[in-house]
Amino acid sequence: MKEFTDYEGRKVTLKKERVENTKHVLAIPKFNHQYLFTDHKIRGIExxxxxxxxxxxxxxxxxxxxxxxxxxxxxxxxxxxxxxxHAEKPFNKAVFYIVVKDLFFKCEYLETHGPEVFDDAKEISEEDRSVLLDDECIHYLYEMSKTDEFFN
Incomplete structure (x- = not known):
């Protein structure tokens, strides 16, 4: 298990196993060897x-x-x-690395402005990036994805 601190100063842990009552998911997807992000209407690119x-x-x-x-x-x-x-009401996110098969144009992306593709998260400007991309644990998962043979 690894420990981190999130952007609000809360403790975050990362375990390699599944945890019961996980009600959230997070994807770290790649499409054609580039990272696929979404542009959240409020938070920015994440x-x-x-x-x-x-x-x-x-x-x-x-x-x-x-x-x-x-x-x-x-x-x-x-x-x-x-x-x-580990907030007042703790919550879990299951994290997945994903190889994307197809990317379709949609008229509506719900709470986002749709897809954004980058070779590296460092290419995302400060004003466009979500605070979540600077979260220690998400940053760690992203960096680990660069070395994961799953994407190769």
Whole structure:
């Protein structure tokens, strides 16, 4: 288990295993060897993710969120671990690395402006990037994805 601090100063832990009552998902997707982000209407450019709906598996939820926020469909998924924010009401996020099969244009991306593709997160300007990209744990997961053979 690894420990981090999030942008609000809360303790965050990352475990390689699944944790019961995980109600959120986070995707770190790649499309054609580039990272696929979404442009959240409020927070800015970040990785896709969201809440698990009733009756969904974590895999179904991350694929749905990926499509809703970017128009992408997954070719392969790899569960990476569970990201837990130790807030007043703690919550868990299941993290997946995803190889994207297709990227479709959509007329509506719900709470986002749609997909953004970059070779590296460092290319995202300070004014456009979500605070979540600077979260220590998400940054760690992103950096680890660069060395993960899953994407090669």
């Amino acid at each position: 990785f896709p993710g969201g809440k698990v709906e009733t009756g969904e598996t974590l895999e179904e939820a991350v694929q749905r969120e990926l499509f809703e926020e970017t128009g992408a469909t997954a070719e392969r998924l790899k569960f990476v671990g569970t990201y837990t924010v």
